[in-house]
Amino acid sequence: HNSHPKLYPGDILEFPGNKYFSHFGVYYGExxxxxxxxxxxxxxxxxxxxLFGRALNSSVKLDPIDVIGKKFKVRNYLDDKHPPxxxxxxxxxxxxxxxxxxxxxxILFNNSEHQATMLRYGVKKSDQIExxxxxxxxxxxxxxxxxxx
Numbered sequence: 001h002n003s004h005p006k007l008y009p010g011d012i013l014e015f016p017g018n019k020y021f022s023h024f025g026v027y028y029g030e031x032x033x034x035x036x037x038x039x040x041x042x043x044x045x046x047x048x049x050x051l052f053g054r055a056l057n058s059s060v061k062l063d064p065i066d067v068i069g070k071k072f073k074v075r076n077y078l079d080d081k082h083p084p085x086x087x088x089x090x091x092x093x094x095x096x097x098x099x100x101x102x103x104x105x106x107i108l109f110n111n112s113e114h115q116a117t118m119l120r121y122g123v124k125k126s127d128q129i130e131x132x133x134x135x136x137x138x139x140x141x142x143x144x145x146x147x148x149x
Contacts, residue, residue: 009092010085010087024116026038038062058103060103
């Protein structure tokens with residue numbers, strides 16, 4: 001059920017969500033035979049209801065893959081544009097450091113996909129948000145041009 005059974009530390013994993021958004025994390029490696037993923041998550045149940053797509057009380061957390069989801073695929077989709085950074089000299093340290101700090105989750109500017117691409121490549125990118133923008137922006141542009149907004 002996984003498209004890529006062999007995982008390497010630093011791989012970006014995509015866990016399917018609803019038809020618009022998936023959840024992303026970075027493969028961290030195994031501890032006692034259990035594979036772990038670092039991912040951006042809201043910490044409290046009361047902040048899971050995101051107000052305007054934001055949750056102030058978020059953090060990068062390490063969880064076993066199975067806790068996040070049984071189905072996932074490797075999505076190192078920027079490898080041809082940006083060289084992946086070394087896991088042990090860059091990514092691991094940044095994950096360990098990020099886990100000690102509160103982070104604001106923002107669906108448009110700092111979601112789990114942004115976090116995963118930032119860790120792997122040093123570049124913040126979210127294909128899923130860009131797809132949403134590509135549908136919204138032409139509509140808004142037309143409304144602005146007709147002075148309806």
